[in-house]
Amino acid sequence: MQTVKEGEKVKIHYTGSLDDGTVFDSSQGRDPLEFTIGSGQVIKGFDKGVLGMKVGEEKDIHIPAAEAYGEANPQLIRKIPKASLPKDREPQVGMIMGLVRSDGVQAEAKIIAVTEEDISVDLNHPLAGEALNFKIKLISIN
Template identity: 50%
Template sequence: MVKAGDTIKVHYKGTLNDGSQFDSSEGREPLEFEVGSGMVIKGFEDGVVGMKEGDKKSVNIPAKEAYGEPNAEMIFDFEKAQIPSEIPIEVGGTLTMNNGQQNVPVKIIAVEETNIKLDANHPLAGQDLNFDLELVSIQPGA
């Protein structure tokens, strides 16, 4: 049975409550990670604990155990003049910004005369997530 410290491989399909799919391992190698390492969201990690090889399971992960609720501080204005002219600026589009450590995707939520309003929240923030899981293998931890 899966426990913290084990390295596992799992196939998964992720859907929102409206049934739309946001991610899947279908057609790819299964996701491999060490349980308890924080490599995946808490609710996903909690969902695999106790599974055995070959087990299938569906889990619902509330937003707070997934990507959290949207944070108002992650919505900000940015000067349009600072964006190269060849980059399209339209509501719903995305840009990639660098926070000094890594690239962060941001969504354009409003276009004004001199500024655009950007949302740097994770695209799945505020969403409850559903995963269909199939445990492929367990490599016991030390």
């Protein structure tokens, strides 16, 4: 029976969770995820976990933070003066806001602190610093 190799297109169903059991994503109830192994479409650890699987096989994989979204980078915590924010909405801890970085790229940031003068935002990926767990089932290899 054929097994998944580098460069092959696959379809899988998956459920992703954190070490505490919190589910952060799932393909259940949707079309399977389709991607090419080694193309950079998914995190490195996900590619590695699918390699060698056979159609119909189910597997649990654990991906350390370094092979997922990396460790949280403290340099991606920034302070923004409240005066530079739109006046129509009061910033609150936990809100997600869109920003344009100095290189012109749009990014999402989570507000992590609010003071009288400014807000602190976290530009790290929401899953940075987290080990991820996936239950996966290989649907097809093309």
